[in-house]
Amino acid sequence: MKRIGRTALAALALAIAPWALSTEARGAEWKYSVAPYFWAADLGLDLKINGDPVLDQEIDVSDLLSDLEAAFTVHAEMATDKGGFFVDTNWLSLTSKDERNLTGLPGETKFRSDVSMGIYELGAFYRPSASRRLVDLLFGIRVIDQKQDIQIQVGDGRETRSETEGSLTDAFVGLRAGGQIGGSWDLMVRGDVGTGDTELTWNAMGTVGYTFGGRKQFNTRVGWRQMTYRVEESGTQTTTESTTTMKGPIVGLNWTF
Numbered sequence: 001m002k003r004i005g006r007t008a009l010a011a012l013a014l015a016i017a018p019w020a021l022s023t024e025a026r027g028a029e030w031k032y033s034v035a036p037y038f039w040a041a042d043l044g045l046d047l048k049i050n051g052d053p054v055l056d057q058e059i060d061v062s063d064l065l066s067d068l069e070a071a072f073t074v075h076a077e078m079a080t081d082k083g084g085f086f087v088d089t090n091w092l093s094l095t096s097k098d099e100r101n102l103t104g105l106p107g108e109t110k111f112r113s114d115v116s117m118g119i120y121e122l123g124a125f126y127r128p129s130a131s132r133r134l135v136d137l138l139f140g141i142r143v144i145d146q147k148q149d150i151q152i153q154v155g156d157g158r159e160t161r162s163e164t165e166g167s168l169t170d171a172f173v174g175l176r177a178g179g180q181i182g183g184s185w186d187l188m189v190r191g192d193v194g195t196g197d198t199e200l201t202w203n204a205m206g207t208v209g210y211t212f213g214g215r216k217q218f219n220t221r222v223g224w225r226q227m228t229y230r231v232e233e234s235g236t237q238t239t240t241e242s243t244t245t246m247k248g249p250i251v252g253l254n255w256t257f
Helices: 003-025 062-064
Strands: 033-040 042-048 052-057 069-082 083-100 110-128 134-153 159-182 186-197 200-212 219-234 239-256
Touching: 003 134, 033 042, 033 219, 042 062, 062 069, 110 159, 134 186, 159 200, 159 219, 186 219, 200 239
Parallel strands: none
Antiparallel strands: 033 069, 033 239, 042 052, 042 239, 069 083, 083 110, 110 134, 134 159, 159 186, 186 200, 200 219, 219 239
């Protein structure tokens, strides 16, 4: 019930967003932007059972890229001078294969792991004042979707398979601020915190951009992003705490029209 209540806050925030923006944005010109990007994130995993550490591992982005099969990342907005709405999609699919000899098992054991992960945001922002240095209040819903399929084939022909799938839905609030730092260059930072199905998620990003094009419609961005989320599951005898951290450089191209 606690998680449902916390996640419902995001639904309420998005429900009142059109009302909050309508008075200011009625009759204003809407602008649209689409920004495909790439986040080269290392993946850190920390697992505790009943408070005892059982896993503390960081997977380098180069190892993740070697297993990457497909990825789709894009950020899109519609906005006026007083605010707007945005969606963000970050999805990837990984496949890894391994062969090794395990003690007590005949022959060579083959492992195959198919993992897909998506981070999806639907949100709105409100801009209290229109100026060259922007400050946006952010609020919305974030869904972290995970699916894993592990197949094991032992040397004598026996096979086993494990499939897990789940989604975590959070409400989040945050702040985005930025402005020009000279000529066509600008700086933008964003930070937000969320909760719901996760105990706590925090997300931070800072990027530098360069605007170009005949109508100044293009903007390249490069920077750094980190997101950490913590999940706690309590059973009758055990409490499992897992913390996942993704951090690394981010680069993208924004097109405004």
